[in-house]
Amino acid sequence: MKIWQALKEAIASLSANRTRSFLTVLGIVIGVGAVIGVLSLGQGAEASIIGQIESIGTNVIYVFRGNTLEDVTNPNSLTTADADALANRTRAPHILNISPVLSGQSSVRFGDESTQTSIMGVAENYAEVTGIELSEGSFFTESNVTNRSSVVVLGPKLAERLTGRQTELVGTTVHINNYPFRVVGVTKAKGGNQFSSPDMDAYIPITAMQLRVKRQTIPNAVDFLLIQAQDSQSIDDAMQEAKSILRTSHRLSSRQPDDFTMTNQQDVLSIANSITSILTIFLAGIAGISLLVGGIGIMNIMLVSVTERTREIGLRKALGARKFDIQLQFLTESTLLSVFGGLIGVGFGWLLGEIVGAIAANSGTPLVPQISLNSVLLATLFSLAVGIFFGWYPALRAANLEPVEALRYE
Amino acid sequence: MEQTSQASMPVIDVRNLTKDYRLGEIMVPALRGIDLQIFPGEMVAIMGPSGSGKSTLMNMIGCLDSPTSGEYYLDSLLVSDLKDDELAIVRNQKIGFVFQNYNLLPRIDALENVTLPIRYSNNTANMRQRAEAALQSVGLGDRIHHKPNQLSGGQQQRVAIARALVNEPAILLADEPTGNLDSQSGKEVMDLLLNLNQQQNTTIVLVTHDPTVAAQAKRIVQLFDGLIKTPEAVS
Ligand SMILES: Nc1ncnc2c1ncn2[C@@H]1O[C@H](COP(=O)(O)OP(=O)(O)OP(=O)(O)O)[C@@H](O)[C@H]1O
Ligand SMILES: [Mg+2]
Numbered sequence: 001m002k003i004w005q006a007l008k009e010a011i012a013s014l015s016a017n018r019t020r021s022f023l024t025v026l027g028i029v030i031g032v033g034a035v036i037g038v039l040s041l042g043q044g045a046e047a048s049i050i051g052q053i054e055s056i057g058t059n060v061i062y063v064f065r066g067n068t069l070e071d072v073t074n075p076n077s078l079t080t081a082d083a084d085a086l087a088n089r090t091r092a093p094h095i096l097n098i099s100p101v102l103s104g105q106s107s108v109r110f111g112d113e114s115t116q117t118s119i120m121g122v123a124e125n126y127a128e129v130t131g132i133e134l135s136e137g138s139f140f141t142e143s144n145v146t147n148r149s150s151v152v153v154l155g156p157k158l159a160e161r162l163t164g165r166q167t168e169l170v171g172t173t174v175h176i177n178n179y180p181f182r183v184v185g186v187t188k189a190k191g192g193n194q195f196s197s198p199d200m201d202a203y204i205p206i207t208a209m210q211l212r213v214k215r216q217t218i219p220n221a222v223d224f225l226l227i228q229a230q231d232s233q234s235i236d237d238a239m240q241e242a243k244s245i246l247r248t249s250h251r252l253s254s255r256q257p258d259d260f261t262m263t264n265q266q267d268v269l270s271i272a273n274s275i276t277s278i279l280t281i282f283l284a285g286i287a288g289i290s291l292l293v294g295g296i297g298i299m300n301i302m303l304v305s306v307t308e309r310t311r312e313i314g315l316r317k318a319l320g321a322r323k324f325d326i327q328l329q330f331l332t333e334s335t336l337l338s339v340f341g342g343l344i345g346v347g348f349g350w351l352l353g354e355i356v357g358a359i360a361a362n363s364g365t366p367l368v369p370q371i372s373l374n375s376v377l378l379a380t381l382f383s384l385a386v387g388i389f390f391g392w393y394p395a396l397r398a399a400n401l402e403p404v405e406a407l408r409y410e
Numbered sequence: 411m412e413q414t415s416q417a418s419m420p421v422i423d424v425r426n427l428t429k430d431y432r433l434g435e436i437m438v439p440a441l442r443g444i445d446l447q448i449f450p451g452e453m454v455a456i457m458g459p460s461g462s463g464k465s466t467l468m469n470m471i472g473c474l475d476s477p478t479s480g481e482y483y484l485d486s487l488l489v490s491d492l493k494d495d496e497l498a499i500v501r502n503q504k505i506g507f508v509f510q511n512y513n514l515l516p517r518i519d520a521l522e523n524v525t526l527p528i529r530y531s532n533n534t535a536n537m538r539q540r541a542e543a544a545l546q547s548v549g550l551g552d553r554i555h556h557k558p559n560q561l562s563g564g565q566q567q568r569v570a571i572a573r574a575l576v577n578e579p580a581i582l583l584a585d586e587p588t589g590n591l592d593s594q595s596g597k598e599v600m601d602l603l604l605n606l607n608q609q610q611n612t613t614i615v616l617v618t619h620d621p622t623v624a625a626q627a628k629r630i631v632q633l634f635d636g637l638i639k640t641p642e643a644v645s
Contacts (some may be wrong), residue, residue, distance in 0.1 A: 005529060016517055315513045318474055319573070320502020320530040322495045403501075404475040407513070 003332075010332040021337060024301045027294030028341025028386065029348055032379045034287035036349025040369035041356055042280025048366050049272050052190075053265065059096075059232045060129060061239055061264045063225040063246070067257055075259035076250045077221040080206065083123070085249045086227065092241035094234040099126040100222035102206050104214040109175040110162035117158055119176060119202050121209020121222075127153075129228040132198070137170040137185030140205055144184075148207040152181040156189045157199035176202065179212045235264050291382065294341065295390040302334050302394035313398050314406025323399040330398050334391025335384060342383025346376050419486060420447035421580055421613055422471055427480035428636075429466050440466040442636035443480070450580075453607040453614045455624035458633030464617045467633065468585045471615060472507050473497050485580055502530050506574025508584035512566040514558040514573075520545060521554040524573045531577055544572040548602060564595025571602060575612075582606070584616040588623060600626060 014021045063082075066075045083100040086092060102121040107114055126132070127139040140151045152174060156166045163169060169183045181204060190198045204212075210219060229238035239262055246260055306313070313326055353369030360367040429441040440463045448454055456464050469475040470482060473489055482489045485504060492500065501507075514523045524541040528534055545554050548568040558566055567587060574582055584603065588596035600623055606612045616627070624630050632639040 012517060311513070312515060315515070316526070316530070317498065318472070318501060318507050318513075319527045320498050320577075322498040322530070324495075325530060402475070404469050407474065407509075 003328075006328050006332040007336070009329060010336050014333060014336060020301065024297055025337055025341035025344065027297035028291065028338050028383055029294075029345040031287070031291030031294040032342045032345025032383055033348030033352055034290050035284050035382075036346050036371065036375060036379055037352030037356070037369075038283045038287045039280060039375040040349065040353035040371045041367065042276060042283065043370040043372060043375075044353070044357060044368045046273065046276040046280070047368065047370060049276060050269060053269055053272060058265045058269070059229040059235055059238075061227040061229065061235065061242065061262055062268075063227065063242065064261045064263075065224075065259070067259060067261055069261075070257040072257055072259045077218050078223075078225055078260060079218065079220040080222060081220060082246060082249055083222070083225055085245050086225070086242055088245065091245055092238070094230050094238040094241055095227055096230050097125040097129050097228040099123040099129050099226045100206055101126070101224050101226060102209050102214060102222045104209070106177045106213050107175075108158065108162060108202055109178075110172070113162045114175075115158070115161055117200050117202060119204060119209065119213055121206040121213065122203055123206055125228075126203065126226065129226050132190075132203075133188045134185045135188045136167060137183070139203070140184055145205040145207055148211050149205055150179060150181045150208055150212065151184045151205065152176065153185040153187060153203040154183060155187055155197075155199040155201045157197060158202055159186050161200075174202075176204065177213045181208075232266075235266065239264065288382075291386060295338070295386040298334050298337055298387065299390035299394060301337075302330060302391055303397070305333070306330065306394050306398040309398075310401060310406045310409040313401050314403050314409065317401070317403035318407060326401075327395045327399040330395035331388060331391045334394065335387035338383045338387030338390075339380065342380050345383070346371075346379055349379075418449060420483075421450050421485055422446065422448040422615070423481075423483040423486075424467075424471070425481045425483075427467075427470060427477045427482060429463075429470065429475070430478045439636055441470070441477070444636075444638055446631065446638065448581075448613065448615060450613050451607070451611040452629060453604070453627045454616070454629045454631060455627035456615065456617045456631045456633060457619070457621075457624050462633040463636040464633055465585055466636075468583055468615070468617055471581075472505050472583045473501050474507075498530075502527060503577060504580045506571075506577070506579040506582045508567070508570050508574050508582065508587045510586040510589040512558070512563075512570045512590075514566055514569060516558050519555045519557050520550060520561065520569045520572075523558070523569055524576050527573060527577045541572075541576055544576040545569070547575070548572045562595065563591050564598055567591060567595070567599050568602060571599070571606075575606070581613045581615065584614065586617050586619065588618065588620065596620075596623070 063078060065078050066072060078100070080100050083098045086095060086098045099122050103118055105116060106119045107116055124140055124142045124145050127134070132139070134153070135156065137153070139153055140149065144151050154169065154174070159166050159169055162174065163172070166186055169186055172183050173180050174183060175181070187199070206222065210216065227238060227242055229235045242262065243258065247258065250259055252259065316326060350371055353371065357367050357369045424444050424446040427441055427444040428439065431438040431440055444467060456467065458464055466475070470477055473484070476490065484500065487500070489497070489500070515526070521538070521541050524544050525537055528537045528540060542551070542554060545551055548571050550565060550568055550572065553561060553565060558569070561569065587603070588599050591599060603614055603616065604626055607614050618624050
């Protein structure tokens with residue numbers, strides 16, 4: 001018997017029992033739907049996280065104090081002096097910009113409204129390094145930094161929270177840590193989630209930060225340094241240059257290990273990538289279990305079907321059907337069921353992803369579910385395999401029936 | 411009994427065939443040593459009381475069941491030597507089986523039912539024409555697209571006969587083919603079988619309880635308690 005003939009018969013036999021076929025398929029629909037939904041959301045989350053990281057700029061290098069790989073006692077603090085040392089065109093031709101960062105939580109007040117948020121003490125070129133754009137006003141200047149000016153750039157959400165508006169704020173005054181700061185600009189919204197978003201931050205000159213908000217024992221210490229390389233190709237060179245300059249300014253002998261750690265955006269990207277992939281695979285695995293449950297449902301119904309059709313099997317054998325013919329007939333049915341369920345499941349999973357994506361977008365987290373051809377192929381192949389695997393035993397049972405016993409079956 | 415057919419090789423040659431059924435601890439002997447030769451073109455009626463082993467014997471001849479001991483040659487082929495798939499080919503090519511309860515598949519129409527044995531064979535050429543011709547030969551050329559439940563019992567049995575004949579088998583086996591039919595339909599079915607035997611020279615073995623039906627056969631084999639009582643010809 002040819003495959004297409006077996007397919008035709010299987011379709012006829014399955015549609016003779018529509019309700020039952022539909023209910024059996026439901027298990028696979030839910031299983032495949034869950035897998036596809038999770039995969040599409042996972043890929044969407046990955047894209048959104050990568051997008052956020054990339055918006056900072058892929059040619060950015062972070063320098064932190066201390067060394068996680070080697071034992072360093074009393075590592076030097078990173079300071080604004082380090083930042084100044086790095087700004088050396090001849091020793092570091094591949095470094096474009098440097099901004100030290102000193103951040104801390106502080107109260108911000110506008111009139112009667114006040115809130116607690118994170119204040120970023122940065123240099124004037126921080127906006128350029130991180131790709132921050134302004135919706136009004138301008139970022140503070142180099143002279144603001146040298147003069148320890150009390151000026152501030154507000155994130156749009158913070159502005160909204162304090163003043164109820166995001167425009168016409170330049171020239172107004174907010175109080176940070178009870179010191180008055182003049183608003184010089186408002187940034188464009190960047191997104192993020194409700195736990196951490198640059199849109200809730202306030203940016204002030206790092207010198208003002210050291211003076212008014214976060215006094216420290218080492219006066220010019222900073223949290224970390226941001227270095228922008230000339231372009232993404234020169235990241236490695238820029239890192240080498242920064243390393244040698246910092247070693248000099250920290251007075252490290254050649255035997256001493258670095259007392260600072262550098263990572264670049266690429267490293268952060270690949271870490272974020274692998275974390276989301278692991279999470280996605282883990283969740284898809286859990287969803288895959290429901291696919292197995294669906295498979296067991298198919299096996300169950302196929303066993304019932306074999307029992308119900310014992311006489312039919314006996315008759316077919318009496319007419320000359322070989323074991324293979326009977327096995328093919330029942331395998332075709334189970335596979336058709338699961339592949340059909342798989343295809344509906346892909347649609348269902350797509351819907352699921354869209355719904356969750358819409359809910360996420362509503363609560364302020366941009367998450368666009370992405371269905372890749374690969375995950376659709378994977379789900380289809382997997383449901384095909386489920387159909388064959390769970391249909392095998394019932395089909396074998398049908399094929400092994402003795403014709404005379406089967407014909408006598410009531 | 412014609413000398414001519416005696417002289418040729420028997421198409422069915424059963425030697426000392428026994429069949430025991432196991433019922434829990436005890437063994438039930440259904441056949442206790444059957445010797446039977448049937449020649450090409452014969453029409454043989456098997457009679458005997460209920461439980462005497464008629465169906466058991468028919469199932470052996472039809473290769474649907476295997477004997478406990480003894481030998482069975484079909485067309486000079488030792489059936490007990492055959493593997494499962496070879497048996498399937500024998501059932502498909504050499505044997506046409508007609509059941510008391512027709513055994514048509516209810517979902518598909520008469521034509522599809524008759525097509526089934528062709529589908530399981532190697533030669534699927536002109537499938538539809540051959541199935542139609544078989545239905546025509548049993549007088550159902552105008553009912554090919556009727557489902558079994560849209561046909562009378564006699565018509566269903568004629569579809570079953572068409573299905574049994576469609577691969578042109580060496581022997582036609584019929585276990586109480588008229589058992590479920592009223593006398594008129596039963597007579598039509600018997601006329602059809604007789605006609606097949608006389609016109610096409612088809613070898614037919616049928617089981618019946620009806621002496622007038624049996625009397626139409628050329629030979630009657632009486633079974634009692636798993637043994638053949640009078641294996642000689644009746645006139
Ligand atoms: N599957 C089975 N298991 C146990 N015993 C069986 C089985 N099939 C048949 N028998 C026994 O074998 C004997 C012969 O049965 P068989 O069906 O061949 O009789 P029969 O002559 O066809 O009877 P009937 O005229 O009622 O159809 C009976 O005693 C029956 O009980
Ligand atoms: Mg019987």
